[in-house]
Amino acid sequence: MDEFELIRRFFSRHSDSPVVVTGVGDDGAVLRPPAERDLVTVIDTMVAGTHFPADMNARDVGYRIVAVNLSDIAAMGAEPRWMTLALTLVEADADWLDEFAGGLYEAAGEWGVVLAGGDTTKGEQLVVSIQMSGDLAPGTALYRSGAQAGDTIYVTGTLGDAAAGLGRLSEGPSGHYLARRFARPTARVRIGKALAGIAHAAIDLSDGLVADLSKVLEASRVGAELDVRHLPLSQELLDAVGREQALRHAMGGGDDYELCFAVPESLLPAEIASEVTAIGRISAEAGLVCRDGDSVVPFDDTGYRHF
Amino acid sequence: MDEFELIRRFFSRHSDSPVVVTGVGDDGAVLRPPAERDLVTVIDTMVAGTHFPADMNARDVGYRIVAVNLSDIAAMGAEPRWMTLALTLVEADADWLDEFAGGLYEAAGEWGVVLAGGDTTKGEQLVVSIQMSGDLAPGTALYRSGAQAGDTIYVTGTLGDAAAGLGRLSEGPSGHYLARRFARPTARVRIGKALAGIAHAAIDLSDGLVADLSKVLEASRVGAELDVRHLPLSQELLDAVGREQALRHAMGGGDDYELCFAVPESLLPAEIASEVTAIGRISAEAGLVCRDGDSVVPFDDTGYRHF
Numbered sequence: 189m190d191e192f193e194l195i196r197r198f199f200s201r202h203s204d205s206p207v208v209v210t211g212v213g214d215d216g217a218v219l220r221p222p223a224e225r226d227l228v229t230v231i232d233t234m235v236a237g238t239h240f241p242a243d244m245n246a247r248d249v250g251y252r253i254v255a256v257n258l259s260d261i262a263a264m265g266a267e268p269r270w271m272t273l274a275l276t277l278v279e280a281d282a283d284w285l286d287e288f289a290g291g292l293y294e295a296a297g298e299w300g301v302v303l304a305g306g307d308t309t310k311g312e313q314l315v316v317s318i319q320m321s322g323d324l325a326p327g328t329a330l331y332r333s334g335a336q337a338g339d340t341i342y343v344t345g346t347l348g349d350a351a352a353g354l355g356r357l358s359e360g361p362s363g364h365y366l367a368r369r370f371a372r373p374t375a376r377v378r379i380g381k382a383l384a385g386i387a388h389a390a391i392d393l394s395d396g397l398v399a400d401l402s403k404v405l406e407a408s409r410v411g412a413e414l415d416v417r418h419l420p421l422s423q424e425l426l427d428a429v430g431r432e433q434a435l436r437h438a439m440g441g442g443d444d445y446e447l448c449f450a451v452p453e454s455l456l457p458a459e460i461a462s463e464v465t466a467i468g469r470i471s472a473e474a475g476l477v478c479r480d481g482d483s484v485v486p487f488d489d490t491g492y493r494h495f
Numbered sequence: 496m497d498e499f500e501l502i503r504r505f506f507s508r509h510s511d512s513p514v515v516v517t518g519v520g521d522d523g524a525v526l527r528p529p530a531e532r533d534l535v536t537v538i539d540t541m542v543a544g545t546h547f548p549a550d551m552n553a554r555d556v557g558y559r560i561v562a563v564n565l566s567d568i569a570a571m572g573a574e575p576r577w578m579t580l581a582l583t584l585v586e587a588d589a590d591w592l593d594e595f596a597g598g599l600y601e602a603a604g605e606w607g608v609v610l611a612g613g614d615t616t617k618g619e620q621l622v623v624s625i626q627m628s629g630d631l632a633p634g635t636a637l638y639r640s641g642a643q644a645g646d647t648i649y650v651t652g653t654l655g656d657a658a659a660g661l662g663r664l665s666e667g668p669s670g671h672y673l674a675r676r677f678a679r680p681t682a683r684v685r686i687g688k689a690l691a692g693i694a695h696a697a698i699d700l701s702d703g704l705v706a707d708l709s710k711v712l713e714a715s716r717v718g719a720e721l722d723v724r725h726l727p728l729s730q731e732l733l734d735a736v737g738r739e740q741a742l743r744h745a746m747g748g749g750d751d752y753e754l755c756f757a758v759p760e761s762l763l764p765a766e767i768a769s770e771v772t773a774i775g776r777i778s779a780e781a782g783l784v785c786r787d788g789d790s791v792v793p794f795d796d797t798g799y800r801h802f
Contacts, residue, residue: 192710209533210636214714215570215699216537218636223530226516229611230523231579231626235618263522272538274581274624304536311542312620317581319538319626329517329525392522403499407521 189280191308197282198289199273203302207269217304219270225323230260236314240371241357246284248371249316250291256394257320258299258375259445263392265330265384266322268299268377273306276315280308299377328385330449335389335408337472339450342464344376346422347397348434351441365424373445379464382457383449390449396442398487402476404450411475414468416485439478439487496587498615504589505596506580510609514576524611526577532630537567543621547678548664553591555678556623557598563701564627565606565682566752570699572637572691573629575606575684580613583622606684635692637756642696642715644779646757649771651683653729654704655741658748672731680752686771689764690756697756703749705794709783711757718782721775723792746785746794 189197200212209218221227234253236242254271261268273292277285296303301320350373353366376392383390389408391400397419405412419438426434450470471477478485496504507519516525528534541560543549561578568575580599584592603610608627657680660673683699690697696715698707704726712719726745733741757777778784785792 210638214638214640215567215697216535216573216636218571219534219536220633221528221534227526227528228523229526229577229579229628231581231612231614233581233583233614233616233624235583235616237619238617260522264525266523270536272536272626274538274540274626276540276542276622305538307538307540307624309540309542309622310545311622312544313618315583315616315618315622317540317614317624319579319581321536321628326516326527331517331521333521390522 189282194280194285194308195306198285199303199306201293205300205302208302208304211302211304212306219304221269221323226326226329228261228264228266228322228324228329229319230257231317231319232257232260233315233317244357244371246287247291250288251295251372253316253318254292254295255373255375256445257318258295258377259373259392261320261322262375262377262380263330263390263447265328265380265390266324267381268301268320268322270302270304271296271318271320272304274317275306275308276311277308278312278314324384330380330383330387330390332389332391332404333407335404335410335450335470337410337470338452339388339470340453340466341412341414341448341450341468341470342456342466343420343446343448344379344464345374345444345446346420346425347393347444347446348437348441349422349425350443351437352425352429354443366428370443373443375445376447379447379460382460383451386455386457387449387451390447393444393446393448394442396440397448398439398476401448404448405474405476409474411471411473412468413471413477413479415479417481418465418467420465496589501587501592501615502613505592506610506613508600512607512609515609515611518609518611519613526611528576528630533633533636535568535571535573535629535631535636536626537564538624538626539564539567540622540624551664551678553594554598557595558602558679560623560625561599561602562680562682563752564625565602565684566680566699568627568629569682569684569687570637570697570754572635572687572697573631574688575608575627575629577609577611578603578625578627579611581624582613582615583618584615585619585621631691637687637690637694637697639696639698639711640714642711642717642757642777644717644777645759646695646777647760647773648719648721648755648757648775648777649763649773650727650753650755651686651771652681652751652753653727653732654700654751654753655744655748656729656732657750658744659732659736661750673735677750680750682752683754686754686767689767690758693762693764694756694758697754700751700753700755701749703747704755705746705783708755711755712781712783716781718778718780719775720778720784720786722786724788725772725774727772
């Protein structure tokens with residue numbers, strides 16, 4: 189199977205998206221984005237053995253690389269539209285590719301995102317990059333840099349599940365809840381869009397709450413106080429590892445791909461209020477202080493860093 | 496050096512481009528493309544040891560990954576605007592990164608292209624992907640599929656140099672002319688733009704003339720006749736390998752990144768006429784016939800295929 193056959197067999201599904209003039213199969217794709225909107229572009233790479241276990245099932249690999257890019261688009265407040273794929277394979281295994289493409293199209297289809305182009309190459313290790321583009325009203329993009337003292341800090345979903353789930357992937361694709369939270373992150377696209385032009389700052393939690401919130405604080409030149417009693421923890425996580433380890437995962441574990449954002453409480457959009465949890469407040473003094481009720485909790489920055 | 500430090504040190508050069516609202520450093524970049532233009536997006540990956548020698552100097556690696564993407568943009572007839580980088584490194588070597596970034600910004604700067612975002616990861620092998628976007632007037636994109644019987648087939652530059660140069664890279668970055676043709680392809684952006692809305696079909700020559708022209712013929716459901724006496728060959732190539740081997744490289748060697756396009760002779764834009772060479776003609780019957788004057792030349796499809 190050569191490169192051209194591979195693309196035709198696995199990555200050429202038809203789309204009805206009005207933004208795609210010409211998709212996969214030429215030197216490039218031609219897109220017609222909605223008028224008078226800004227574009228947002230993100231790119232995220234996963235290396236087998238570094239970002240996920242090398243034996244993770246192919247459908248989840250395909251789903252996850254799309255979901256983590258959707259999460260970046262959500263963190264910017266944009267509407268996802270199209271994506272391109274750079275896929276470096278050790279070998280062209282038809283069964284693997286069929287599953288991988290299935291997961292990729294499944295995640296993309298949930299948000300109407302079109303695979304518009306790609307490049308497949310051969311290497312010694314599986315490397316998967318997706319570049320995704322979306323759009324939003326000019327001036328409404330969410331950055332890390334706008335948090336202000338007094339803003340409430342919110343997160344979506346529950347934290348720490350993915351870190352605990354990483355070791356449970358061998359239970360199979362339909363396995364443990366926590367494993368699915370690692371393999372199939374839920375991109376918070378709808379919530380990100382609701383926050384565009386409203387929230388003061390946002391980020392998606394890929395490296396862990398402490399590490400990622402710290403990026404917001406640094407970019408915004410502010411500090412924050414959290415109360416760990418408010419961190420949203422799933423019952424599954426508490427049952428599996430107990431409260432102390434659950435808090436450690438929630439603070440320092442990565443890969444949750446939940447959103448963390450800062451907004452004045454009075455501006456929180458009503459339609460997402462039931463889907464987010466207030467975990468603390470932005471303060472004027474630099475630094476992050478974590479409390480457990482009346483006591484201060486010491487913590488390390490255990491955010492995952494690649495080098 | 497962690498990922499954030501690496502991006503800040505090497506990949507955060509300021510740009511004045513009016514299309515970039517916010518560049519490197521957040522979850523995504525925000526772009527404002529020119530109004531009422533279609534977007535073209537391309538993506539190309541190079542794997543060390545597969546697409547270039549693993550010991551090729553870093554500056555050339557950076558230059559070349561940008562140039563091959565510019566070439567795809569040129570083959571579509573678009574104006575290049577911005578790009579994102581996915582870089583998988585074996586180790587974060589500051590000297591290597593400094594040179595790589597230097598070559599990348601050099602190639603991008605020649606066409607005013609902005610690095611708008613990226614992702615760096617760690618892996619067992621160097622893998623470099625660039626995704627590039629450009630724009631053009633709606634309806635003017637060049638495809639592989641529009642060639643018509645009677646069109647003249649043109650190529651830019653000279654053919655076969657890069658294939659002969661691949662073995663000469665060890666002569667160093669300022670080395671042999673042919674080695675530079677491999678390491679630093681000349682993206683034909685200006686010529687591509689001149690052909691937008693005019694040429695019937697276009698492709699860039701990455702896999703070799705026979706392989707790439709065959710893609711145009713197949714997509715357009717036509718055939719072609721070439722005369723190898725018309726193939727543009729550099730004096731350096733002829734001096735290095737002689738006419739017969741030069742023709743073999745010109746027909747089957749890849750990596751030239753010249754444009755090959757089909758257009759009625761009368762429509763060839765005057766401003767590019769001196770920079771292109773007519774090498775044959777599109778015919779109604781399927782298949783590619785190569786002549787050397789009165790005799791038919793047998794040839795193999797030696798186009799490089801990745802699997």
